[in-house]
Amino acid sequence: MQEVKSIRDADVAGKRVLVAVDFNVPLDMTRGEPQIVDDTRIRAALPTLQLLRGRGAKVVVMTHLGRPEGKEVEALRVAPLAKKLAELMGEPVTVAPQMSDFMMLENLRFDPREELGDPELAQELATFGDMYVNEAFSNSHRNHASIVGVVGLLPSFAGVRLMEEIDKLGEALTPPLGAVALIGGSKFETKQPLIEKLMPHYAKILLGGALANDVIKARGLPVGASLVSSTPASVVVASDERLAVATDAVMEKVESKDARTGLVVDVRQDERIVDVGPVTAEAWATIVAEAPFVLWNGPLGVYEEGYTDASDIVARALANSSAKAVVGGGDTEAALSKTAFNRERVYLSTGGGAMLQFLTDGTLPGIEALKQPKQT
DSSP states (O other), X not given: OOOOOBGGGSOOTTOEEEEEEOOOOOEEOSSSSOEESOOHHHHHTHHHHHHHHHTTOEEEEEXXXXXXXXXXXXXXXXXXXXXXXXXXXXXXXXXXXXXXXXXXXXXGGGXXXXXXXXXXXXXXXXXXXXXXXXXXXXXXXXXXXXXXXXXXGSOEEEOHHHHHHHHHHHHHHSOOTTOEEEEOSSOHHHHHHHHHHHTTTOSEEEXXXXXXXXXXXXXXXXXXTOOOOSSOOOHHHHTOTTEEOOSEEEEEETTTOOEEEEEGGGOOTTEEEEEEOHHHHHHHHHHHHHOSEEEEESOSSOGGGTOOHHHHHHHHHHHHSOOEEEEESHHHHHHHXXXXXXXXXXXXXXXXXXXXXXXXXXXXXXXXXXTSOOOO
């Protein structure tokens, strides 16, 4: 089977290039026209778009925005995205059906066929281009029409950032001796294959979030009213000494929301664990600071509810260390973005779920599709 081809190596002059991107950015809906809160995902695609335009290609961008559930939603139209992209690129970007040399299709999720991977929609999308580029790593774990369906219909290539993601995440699968991984989130049963894959390659795997609760419970310790998976964690995996969970934690009363810090062995029935405790956080910060390589996906506490201390402590340690790192997940990146970290040393993946699936499987459906020859 052929390898993924980079758009850097393609002759694009005078060609119409259909580019799949992930511009699913957060929007502020409180001030009339939707305002983009964070344009990071748009900026991530700029190297590919600048390369294409600089080499004389006509560009057609396609993305989804929000969850319109197959219906047209006025507040989720792509016009604000096209406006921001035009500002960043320094040239006009029109929205279909207005045609131009640089245009954007309307929100793909307005059409229910997109998420179904409908071949008819893929055929319709393919009519917009002579070539196809996947620059949507964070969507490449999905079998959508724009990610997998179009690929067999046009000569297809990986974007600059997609190739970078493959290379950097590949490094995380073969890290140097003494590497450390931090994994947060929930549903241990969905993360167990990844944890088992990482175990032989990482000296320590530090677990935060509800994942840690599952391991704590499997080790016979109380978790009170903490969030745990419906499927118990494997005792064999949970007992592995390479897996580390907090020895102290921040615990919140379910009813009153009063929080306290204490030992994990002392979680009460009416409390839930909401963050790694300060003693453990400092100990993990030291481990991270001394590691040659760090893989981090998912916050250590309930970040969206303001329990950010442990994640922030570890993020500062990583930023101040000399470790190479690969980091993914919105809240994890939020913690790191509070620091002045070296982006050449610490790589921020654009994918959360896609990053985890790539690390587990070593590939993604969207990447595998690029390896298939074009249909004739």
